[in-house]
Amino acid sequence: MLDLLAIVLPVFLVVGAGYAAVWRGLFKDSAVDGLMAFTQKFAIPCLLFSAIATLDLGAELDLGLLIAFYSGSTLCFFAGLFGARLLFNRPWTDSVAIGFSALFANTVLLGLPISERAYGVDALGPNYTIIAFHAAFCYLLGITTMEIVRAETRGVRLAGTVVKAMFQNSLMIGIGLGFIVNLTGLPIPGVLREALDLMIRAALPAALFGLGGVLYRYRPEGDVGVIAMICGLSLIMHPAVAFGLGTGLGLSTPQLQSAVITAAMAPGVNTYIFADMYGCARRVAATSVLVGTALTVLTAAAWIAIVG
Structure with a gap:
């Protein structure tokens, strides 16, 4: 167990240092906003662009991998939504935001560094495949459901709301550009590649x-x-769910580990950004x-032990 914690703890020591x-x-609170703007709008989009642009789509884009991960995401979303409504009597809008909290995993800031420490850089291909669809899938499901329960947006307006939310996201822009380069075979000049590498190392x-x-x-604070x-x-x-479905679908060991x-x-x-956007369940x-980030120190180590 100590060996497993040694994989996970360095990631959380950096979080704890911040x-x-x-x-x-x-470190001033205003400086945090600047640092997060740099990472979320520039450095991490560069990381995702580079990863998707060079990803072997034929080898990594596996339907079974996506089913294993996103079936679990969807089940957690609806379990959180109806659990909040039926067990805790929260309003429908709060319930959707609570379901979104169970849906949207921290795939980039925690998932990538923990997987890299556990399995190495070369094993991250399936992670990037999952991440490529993550924001789009989660916002599509969350925003569509929220707008339906609010009954304020229909048809073209609903589609516009979803598309706007997704494609104003810098991470989605980086992923989209990466797919364009990958599918068209456009070369990345050496100088640009070196500049991207500098950004990526800081991300x-x-x-x-x-x-x-x-x-x-x-x-x-909030409802315990x-x-x-x-x-x-x-x-x-x-x-x-990812483990059960991934095993049943015959995923390879690296795919199962990533999922x-x-x-x-x-x-x-x-999840907080989504709740704040609609003004509901923000404290929760x-x-x-x-709380979830703190608990991941132990639960991530346990799941690494389970999948090997």
């Missing part, structure tokens, strides 16, 4: 440190029962990110 730096006043460490600073803003449900769905149910470990990540910061979403 948390402590903001807590002790060594994950800076993002993890910034994530710690963001988490300091979230106070552990709902938060426990979200964490249970995100950290236990989602990877369990399960990525599914086992805590809710991402986007924020606290779920904080």
Whole structure:
């Protein structure tokens, strides 16, 4: 178990360093916003662009992998939605935001560095395949459901709302450009490649440190029962479904590892952004990110042990 924690802990030590730096006043809160803007709008899109542009789509784009991961995501979304409504009597809009918290795993800031430490850089192909569809899938499901329960948007307006939310996302832009380069075979000039590599090397460490600073803003408050449900769905149910389906569908060992470990990540910061966008369940979403991230230290190590 100590060996497994040694894989996971360095990632969370960087997150903890960011948390402590903001807590002790060594890193200004306004600087966190700047750091996260750099990583989320520039460095990580460069990382995803480069990864997708060079991804062997014939080898990595596997339908079974996507079914194993996104079936679990979808089940967690509806379990969170109806659990919040039927068990905790939350309004429908709150329930959708709570379901979104169980849906949107932190596939990039936590999933990539933990998978890299556990299995190496060369094993990240299936991770990038999952990430390529993640934001689009989650926002499509979350926004469509929210607009339906609010009964305020229909037809073309609904489609426009979904498309706008997805394609204003810098990560989606980086992924989309990566697919264009991959499918067209456009060469990336050597100088541009070196510039991208510089950005990529800064992406994950800076993002993890910034994530710690963001988490300091979230106070552990809100409905304990709902938060426990979200964490249970995100950290236990989602990877369990991915493991069961992935095994049944005959995924290779690297694919199964990527599907399960990525599914086992805590809710991402986007869950709070979604809740804030609609003005509902913001405290629950924020606290779920904080508590879920802390619990991932143990649950990620456990899932690494299970999948090998």
